[in-house]
Amino acid sequence: MRRQPLQCPFCDNYLASPVDIRSRSLDLTGGICICGAVYVLDRTGHNLGEIYLDALTFACKGDFDRALSLTPEEYETEILDYDIHTNTTGRSGSRTGRTGKLLFAKLKTG
Numbered sequence: 001m002r003r004q005p006l007q008c009p010f011c012d013n014y015l016a017s018p019v020d021i022r023s024r025s026l027d028l029t030g031g032i033c034i035c036g037a038v039y040v041l042d043r044t045g046h047n048l049g050e051i052y053l054d055a056l057t058f059a060c061k062g063d064f065d066r067a068l069s070l071t072p073e074e075y076e077t078e079i080l081d082y083d084i085h086t087n088t089t090g091r092s093g094s095r096t097g098r099t100g101k102l103l104f105a106k107l108k109t110g
């Protein structure tokens, strides 16, 4: 598998490792890119449905109601395989179950 440093799929900016983020409406591990995209870590790769809404809420700056009201035309998402130990990503679609996933979400309008 070709590994590469963690980079934003929308703007190619190099990104820091996901960090724990906790606020009133959010409890996740992720980060924010300078382009406004957010990323959320799924450590096991098995909870993507669960973190999907987390990522959208994060992209909406914690506004859960707005996240719920988004239509698929209003945001873009990307999913990358992610190795938390080396902070690298790949697109192999590994099925071993040992690979974490990073879900990126970016709102098309501010």
Ligand SMILES: [Zn+2]
Residues within 6 Å of the ligand: 008, 009, 010, 011, 012, 013, 033, 034, 035, 036, 037
């Ligand atoms: Zn970006």
